[in-house]
Amino acid sequence: MPAPVVVSLAEPDAAVHALAGGKGAGLARLTAAGFAVPAGFTLTTEAHRRVLSAGLGERIAALAGALDHADPTELERGTAEIRRLIEAEPVPDAVVAGLAAAYAELGRS
Numbered sequence: 001m002p003a004p005v006v007v008s009l010a011e012p013d014a015a016v017h018a019l020a021g022g023k024g025a026g027l028a029r030l031t032a033a034g035f036a037v038p039a040g041f042t043l044t045t046e047a048h049r050r051v052l053s054a055g056l057g058e059r060i061a062a063l064a065g066a067l068d069h070a071d072p073t074e075l076e077r078g079t080a081e082i083r084r085l086i087e088a089e090p091v092p093d094a095v096v097a098g099l100a101a102a103y104a105e106l107g108r109s
Contacts, residue, residue: 003045005043006044010028014041027042054089
């Protein structure tokens with residue numbers, strides 16, 4: 001069974017950093033502890049991996065690695081280029097579908 005692309009913050013698995021990432025896991029732990037966290041979900045590390053597949057991650061790494069990190073102007077230019085790459089990348093259908101379903105479920109809770 002493939003890894004999920006979205007997980008509800010109310011699900012125990014959401015507290016797993018390797019699945020939900022740091023922010024998602026932290027919110028899930030707060031939810032589980034009874035803190036007043038609004039109902040929600042997080043895109044998983046699998047969703048992130050799918051978006052970065054097809055070479056996007058490698059292109060970002062190459063751009064970031066070539067930057068002079070001591071030059072603020074170059075950093076600004078480089079990060080703007082990285083942002084353009086990310087924004088131009090189509091989001092995989094499975095991620096879009098998972099996000100849409102999780103969002104629709106929020107209104108039912």
